[in-house]
Each structure stands twice: as C-alpha cells, then as structure tokens.
Amino acid sequence: METQYKLTYFNGRGLAEPIRLLFAYAKVEYEDVRIEKPQWPSMKPTTPFGKLPILEFDGKKVGQSVAICRYLGKKWNLTGKDDWDSLQCDVLVDTLGDLKQQVGQYRMEQDPAIKEEKKQNLIKETIPFYLQKLEQIVKENDDYLVGGQLTWADFQYAASLENFELIFGKEALDQYPHLKALKERVFELPGIKEWVAKRPVTEF
Amino acid sequence: METQYKLTYFNGRGLAEPIRLLFAYAKVEYEDVRIEKPQWPSMKPTTPFGKLPILEFDGKKVGQSVAICRYLGKKWNLTGKDDWDSLQCDVLVDTLGDLKQQVGQYRMEQDPAIKEEKKQNLIKETIPFYLQKLEQIVKENDDYLVGGQLTWADFQYAASLENFELIFGKEALDQYPHLKALKERVFELPGIKEWVAKRPVTEF
The missing domain is CATH 3.40.30.10 (Glutaredoxin)
Structure with missing residues (x-):
C-alpha cells in the first residue's frame, strides 16, 4: 500500500x-x-x-x-549526487535559517525605534552580506544551489525568496539575478x- | 592519502x-x-x-x-539503521536547536528585569516542557536518543547537557535521569x- x-x-x-x-x-x-x-x-x-x-x-x-x-x-532523489552535495544542501539551508532568524527578530520586535534600527541593519548589512555570497554560489551552480542540479535546498530558498520580496519589496531581488532566477525556475517546475x-x- | x-x-x-x-x-x-x-x-x-x-x-x-x-x-556510521532513524536524529537535533535558541535569548538579554522574566519562563515552562518529552524519548530508546543505539544526535545532546548543568546548576538534570545517563554514557565512551x-x- x-x-x-x-x-x-x-x-x-x-x-x-x-x-x-x-x-x-x-x-x-x-x-x-x-x-x-x-x-x-x-x-x-x-x-x-x-x-x-x-x-x-x-x-x-x-x-x-x-x-x-x-x-x-x-x-x-533531491539531495544531489553524493554526500558532499548533501552536506552543501544542509549547510545552505541552515545558512538560510540563520538569515531568517534575523529577519524574524526584526519582524517580532515591538519597540518601533528598535524595530527601525533592526530594519536598517538588515537592509544595509545583514541581507547584502548573505545575498551577495548566495548569489555567487547560485551563479557558479547554473542557477541551482548545489552541484548544478535541483535539490531540496532549492525548494527552501524559493519559498523564502518569495516571502523576502513580500517583506522588502518586489525589487528587492533585482540586484541578485541568479537568486531571482533560482526562485523563478522552482516556481515554473x-x-x-x-x-x-x-x-x-x-x-x- | x-x-x-x-x-x-x-x-x-x-x-x-x-x-x-x-x-x-x-x-x-x-x-x-x-x-x-x-x-x-x-x-x-x-x-x-x-x-x-x-x-x-x-x-x-x-x-x-x-x-x-x-x-x-x-x-x-552514526546515523542509525535506516532513513527513519536518520530523520529522528535530524528532528531531535533541530528540537534541541529550538530550546538552545530560547536559552540563548535569555543569556543575551541586557535588561535585568526582562532577563529575570525570561529566566523564570524558561525554568518554569519551556525547559520542563522540552526535557520531559526528551526524557521519555531517551527512556524508550535505552538511554540513547534514536533507535536504541549511538548516533551523532547523542553527541549534540551530551555537549548541550553539559552546558545546561553549568548554566542551571549541577542538580538541574536530577529529575531527568535518562537524559543524565545519556550525557554520562557519551562522556564515558x-x-x-x-x-x-x-x-x-x-x-x-
């Protein structure tokens, strides 16, 4: 059954x-x-x-x-071709988790002044730091995250990148064309x- | 090589x-x-x-x-006997991560009043909630976390339980004899x- x-x-x-x-x-x-x-x-x-x-x-x-x-x-069969690829999936998903935790802390913040400070810190430092590195990784992997092929990590990122555009604006991924392409290719599957x-x- | x-x-x-x-x-x-x-x-x-x-x-x-x-x-060979055990390792390590995140938020808190409130909440609610459930799981698995055998999840828990006793006191695990036994057996390996x-x- x-x-x-x-x-x-x-x-x-x-x-x-x-x-x-x-x-x-x-x-x-x-x-x-x-x-x-x-x-x-x-x-x-x-x-x-x-x-x-x-x-x-x-x-x-x-x-x-x-x-x-x-x-x-x-x-x-979405963990890449070997244990190394599988490790990269895990690393990149936990890295996304780190970034999401920081975005979450901003979104949960109740104090308006601290919230604005957290927002500026995210927009000016944390997000560009992560997204520039991720953009490079995706560029090197033919618009996938790991090993130039589709893995479960791509699904995690596609779902988060969709929310990212909702929180920070539709143009927030314009500087990251490979991340945007990754998101779009997953949603076209x-x-x-x-x-x-x-x-x-x-x-x- | x-x-x-x-x-x-x-x-x-x-x-x-x-x-x-x-x-x-x-x-x-x-x-x-x-x-x-x-x-x-x-x-x-x-x-x-x-x-x-x-x-x-x-x-x-x-x-x-x-x-x-x-x-x-x-x-x-520390991921259990099959994919189900491997999933349980992942689930329990991420569950530990959730708990550690809450302990971390208390430890990082700067405001003394909020810090005390977070501590009380941890001691009275969050920690007993998690540790009672984990104690039961370890009890059912012969003082291991998964499948009655040693896995990499046990190493994560042993390291965290050692710190837990340092933060909350040497007697903090007394109510959780199976978790304590798990920690001790790992450190005796x-x-x-x-x-x-x-x-x-x-x-x-």
Missing part, C-alpha cells in the same frame, strides 16, 4: 510551504490540513514538541520542517506551477 | 565541541585550531558566511556545525573519555 501522508499546519505558507512544494514536484498525494488559530490550543499538546508543521505517515507524527524536507528530498495556481491565497 | 581535517573555532567548547567529540570517538586526527578574539575580525571575511566553526578538508571550507556533524556522523581529560579547560 502506498504511504498516506497528512501535513498539518496553520492556514499559511510559512514553514509548511517547502514541504508542500516537494509534494507538488514529486506529484505525491497528501492531505493538506490547515487549522485555524482557535483550534491550536487543544491540538498543541498532541504534537511532538508543541509546534507545527507536523507530517503524519506510517502511523507516526513528525515535526521539524527542515528535517521533513531533507527526508522527503532523500526519498525523491512541473507540478509546482500547478500547485501555485491552485493553492489557497494567504499573506505568508 | 587520508583526509586531513582542520577545525577552526574560538577557544571554547560551544558549537565546535560536538564536532570534536565526534573526532575523538572516531579516533580520527584533526587540527584543533582555537583563535583568540583579536584574530577574529581579520579572519571573518575568509569564512564562508562570517561564522565559526569551520571545518577544512579536501581543500574546501565548510561552516554550519550541525551540518558538519551530520556529515561526519554519516561517514562514521572510548576516545571521548580521553579527550575530555586532556581538552583545554574553558568556561563554555
């Missing part, structure tokens, strides 16, 4: 979207459960560590979106193009 | 120690470079993303400590016991 997958998350792209992109690309069926905020307090204790997304399959519940993507990526056309429209 | 490894980090355990524990356990030689703070500004631009640790081998420089540990763990006896003494 084929494995039955059930993905549970809030009604947003967020941490679940890279998983959904992988399912769409692999053309594997799954149940895309989206809970509303009022349902969360009663569901929270039933999750492995009080967080979403969770993926259920083979009678088990698994959290941690990046770990889930790595697992599905391995299953669907068969399976993903159809998913994006039909997925629920949410802010993030 | 055997691979030559060079690990560069500050003179502390920190993010490098799980890597050092892996080398010690595998009994693989490496250069353990520890830089002093004044050396960092000139070295920073030579690292992949402005961070330490980095591991150099085969003429390449790699950052991201967790990714490095996963790679070495795979090389030295051949290779690691010798490393701990001879490693440079640093605060963290």
Whole structure:
C-alpha cells in the first residue's frame, strides 16, 4: 500500500510551504490540513514538541520542517549526487535559517525605534552580506544551489525568496539575478506551477 | 592519502565541541585550531558566511556545525539503521536547536528585569516542557536518543547537557535521569573519555 501522508499546519505558507512544494514536484498525494488559530490550543499538546508543521505517515507524527524536507528530498532523489552535495544542501539551508532568524527578530520586535534600527541593519548589512555570497554560489551552480542540479535546498530558498520580496519589496531581488532566477525556475517546475495556481491565497 | 581535517573555532567548547567529540570517538586526527578574539575580525571575511566553526578538508571550507556533524556522523556510521532513524536524529537535533535558541535569548538579554522574566519562563515552562518529552524519548530508546543505539544526535545532546548543568546548576538534570545517563554514557565512551581529560579547560 502506498504511504498516506497528512501535513498539518496553520492556514499559511510559512514553514509548511517547502514541504508542500516537494509534494507538488514529486506529484505525491497528501492531505493538506490547515487549522485555524482557535483550534491550536487543544491540538498543541498532541504534537511532538508543541509546534507545527507536523507530517503524519506510517502511523507516526513528525515535526521539524527542515528535517521533513531533507527526508522527503532523500526519498525523491533531491539531495544531489553524493554526500558532499548533501552536506552543501544542509549547510545552505541552515545558512538560510540563520538569515531568517534575523529577519524574524526584526519582524517580532515591538519597540518601533528598535524595530527601525533592526530594519536598517538588515537592509544595509545583514541581507547584502548573505545575498551577495548566495548569489555567487547560485551563479557558479547554473542557477541551482548545489552541484548544478535541483535539490531540496532549492525548494527552501524559493519559498523564502518569495516571502523576502513580500517583506522588502518586489525589487528587492533585482540586484541578485541568479537568486531571482533560482526562485523563478522552482516556481515554473512541473507540478509546482500547478500547485501555485491552485493553492489557497494567504499573506505568508 | 587520508583526509586531513582542520577545525577552526574560538577557544571554547560551544558549537565546535560536538564536532570534536565526534573526532575523538572516531579516533580520527584533526587540527584543533582555537583563535583568540583579536584574530577574529581579520579572519571573518575568509569564512564562508562570517561564522565559526569551520571545518577544512579536501581543500574546501565548510561552516554550519550541525551540518558538519551530520556529515561526519554519516561517514562514521552514526546515523542509525535506516532513513527513519536518520530523520529522528535530524528532528531531535533541530528540537534541541529550538530550546538552545530560547536559552540563548535569555543569556543575551541586557535588561535585568526582562532577563529575570525570561529566566523564570524558561525554568518554569519551556525547559520542563522540552526535557520531559526528551526524557521519555531517551527512556524508550535505552538511554540513547534514536533507535536504541549511538548516533551523532547523542553527541549534540551530551555537549548541550553539559552546558545546561553549568548554566542551571549541577542538580538541574536530577529529575531527568535518562537524559543524565545519556550525557554520562557519551562522556564515558572510548576516545571521548580521553579527550575530555586532556581538552583545554574553558568556561563554555
């Protein structure tokens, strides 16, 4: 019997979207459960560590979106050609995680003055620092992140770059044509193009 | 020719120690470079993303400590018996990362009142929430994290649990005998016991 997958998350792209992109690309069926905020307090204790997304399959519940993507990526031959490529996927996804953590700290900041300071620091230093290095890597890998071929890391980046343009403006990637090309090529992939056309429209 | 490894980090355990524990356990030689703070500004631009640790081998420089540990763990058969175990290693290491991030936010907090509030929240809610769940997992896996056998995830946890006792007190793990047993068994492993006896003494 084929494995039955059930993905549970809030009604947003967020941490679940890279998983959904992988399912769409692999053309594997799954149940895309989206809970509303009022349902969360009663569901929270039933999750492995009080967080979403969770993926259920083979009678088990698994959290941690990046770990889930790595697992599905391995299953669907999206970890590159060898252990070195697989390491590069992990390194680049954790590097994206570092950058997202800093963007998250800005977005969560309550004090308007500190928030503005964090925004300026991000725009003038942190983001250019990361994106220039990433742009070079993607340029050297034929508009992919690792080994000149599609990997699960590209799905993580495509989902984040989409949000990046929403937060910092549609022109925010203009200086990074290879990152922009990476994002666009992922969203044009068969399976993903159809998913994006039909997925629920949410802010993030 | 055997691979030559060079690990560069500050003179502390920190993010490098799980890597050092892996080398010690595998009994693989490496250069353990520890830089002093004044050396960092000139070295920073030579690292992949402005961070330490980095591991150099085969003429390449790699950052991201967790990714490095996963790679070495795979090389030295420390990822469990199958892809499911490997997924569990990843999930539990990222879960530890979530908890460490919250402890880090408390430790970095400058405002004494907010710092105390964060500490109380950690001690009364966050830490018991995580450690009770982890204790149960370790109990079910014969005092290992995954599949009743040693994996690279155990090295990550052992290093963090050592710091946890330093931050919150030697008795902080008394309620979690299986986590304590996990930590102790890792530090008693051949290779690691010798490393701990001879490693440079640093605060963290």
